[in-house]
Amino acid sequence: MDIKVLKTLLTERGEPAYRLAQAKRAFFVDLGASWDSLTNYSKPLREACQENIAWDVLKEVRTVISEKGDTVKTLFECRDGQMIEAVLMRHDDGRNTVCASSQVGCAMACAFCATGTMGLKRNLAIPEIVEQVIHFSRWLKPKGEYVTNLVMMGMGEPFHNYDNVIAALRQLNDKDGLNLGARHMSISTCGIVPGILKLADEPLQVNLAISIHAGTDEVRDKFMPVNKAYPLAKLMDAVHIYMEKTNRKVMFEYLLLDGINDRKSDANALARLLAHDHRLSHVNVIKYHPTEAFEPSPRENRMAFVEWLEERGISATHRVTFGEDIDAACGQLAVQEAEGLVKQGLEAIRAKRESKK
Ligand code: SF4
Numbered sequence: 001m002d003i004k005v006l007k008t009l010l011t012e013r014g015e016p017a018y019r020l021a022q023a024k025r026a027f028f029v030d031l032g033a034s035w036d037s038l039t040n041y042s043k044p045l046r047e048a049c050q051e052n053i054a055w056d057v058l059k060e061v062r063t064v065i066s067e068k069g070d071t072v073k074t075l076f077e078c079r080d081g082q083m084i085e086a087v088l089m090r091h092d093d094g095r096n097t098v099c100a101s102s103q104v105g106c107a108m109a110c111a112f113c114a115t116g117t118m119g120l121k122r123n124l125a126i127p128e129i130v131e132q133v134i135h136f137s138r139w140l141k142p143k144g145e146y147v148t149n150l151v152m153m154g155m156g157e158p159f160h161n162y163d164n165v166i167a168a169l170r171q172l173n174d175k176d177g178l179n180l181g182a183r184h185m186s187i188s189t190c191g192i193v194p195g196i197l198k199l200a201d202e203p204l205q206v207n208l209a210i211s212i213h214a215g216t217d218e219v220r221d222k223f224m225p226v227n228k229a230y231p232l233a234k235l236m237d238a239v240h241i242y243m244e245k246t247n248r249k250v251m252f253e254y255l256l257l258d259g260i261n262d263r264k265s266d267a268n269a270l271a272r273l274l275a276h277d278h279r280l281s282h283v284n285v286i287k288y289h290p291t292e293a294f295e296p297s298p299r300e301n302r303m304a305f306v307e308w309l310e311e312r313g314i315s316a317t318h319r320v321t322f323g324e325d326i327d328a329a330c331g332q333l334a335v336q337e338a339e340g341l342v343k344q345g346l347e348a349i350r351a352k353r354e355s356k357k
Pocket residue numbers: 106107108109110113114115116117154155156157189190211
């Protein structure tokens with residue numbers, strides 16, 4: 001539901017302010033399925049809303065559940081026919097985390113990422129971001145559960161759609177709506193420096209995660225084109241400013257790629273990079289799920305990598321991964337309907353790698 005359009009419609013019709021609150025309650029709290037659930041609206045008002053504003057802007061196309069039942073992935077169709085995906089991760093401790101998309105595709109072309117091979121189609125609008133969370137809230141409701149956390153870590157680079165992402169998180173944070181705590185929401189970036197600096201001054205106190213994946217420019221350049229525009233020194237300067245201003249912890253995501261970034265020298269380089277801000281840094285070492293471009297580092301390397309970091313005073317954990325069997329894990333979010341594009345992209349990566357041999 002586009003709250004901004006609804007607000008305009010209600011104002012133009014001279015409706016009292018509480019009408020907006022009633023709609024928010026029906027949509028975000030009662031998780032109603034259509035305008036018909038707004039029984040406290042008069043029939044003409046409901047009809048006017050129905051005619052002008054879609055209750056849901058996303059259509060569920062397909063939902064798949066992992067064998068363990070801990071991961072749920074939904075493919076959505078937007079009103080212009082574009083497809084996006086979002087994932088629900090159900091943790092043993094009762095947390096229900098939604099991993100939501102911010103764009104259709106992504107322009108950043110990280111070589112390990114399925115979405116990166118699709119290219120960017122467009123930014124998602126505010127209701128398209130919000131409704132990914134609402135969808136899973138509705139899915140959890142009959143089980144007596146609710147969404148507890150949100151990570152903007154699905155398809156797209158959130159800082160390339162900064163305003164809509166922040167506006168969507170504000171709507172989800174609204175105490176008259178879903179009331180999802182700001183501290184329970186995270187934005188994950190591949191390292192867009194202006195976005196990090198902007199977030200440092202953002203009144204909404206959401207968490208920041210950085211897909212770092214390397215401790216030197218030499219290694220990072222191999223698979224993250226963003227590193228050309230924002231090399232590690234620039235990135236870490238921005239992180240330092242963010243930490244200084246917010247005093248909030250930053251999560252560094254590190255996918256371990258076999259023989260590429262999983263050596264002891266890589267852990268040392270990362271530890272050196274984070275040494276200055278180690279008090280507010282935490283590294284999540286993540287198992288890579290093959291998307292044809294790279295091989296995952298074996299488990300013993302991942303465990304050793306965590307130990308190497310901790311020996312150097314960097315707090316690190318080996319992160320539990322979700323949904324490998326339904327292509328919902330890190331680096332795997334790409335709409336299957338766009339498989340042709342994904343294939344083309346992967347072939348281009350392979351050809352590039354072959355030509356460098
Ligand atoms: S990892 Fe994130 S930023 Fe990089 S291509 Fe994939 S979606 Fe885009």
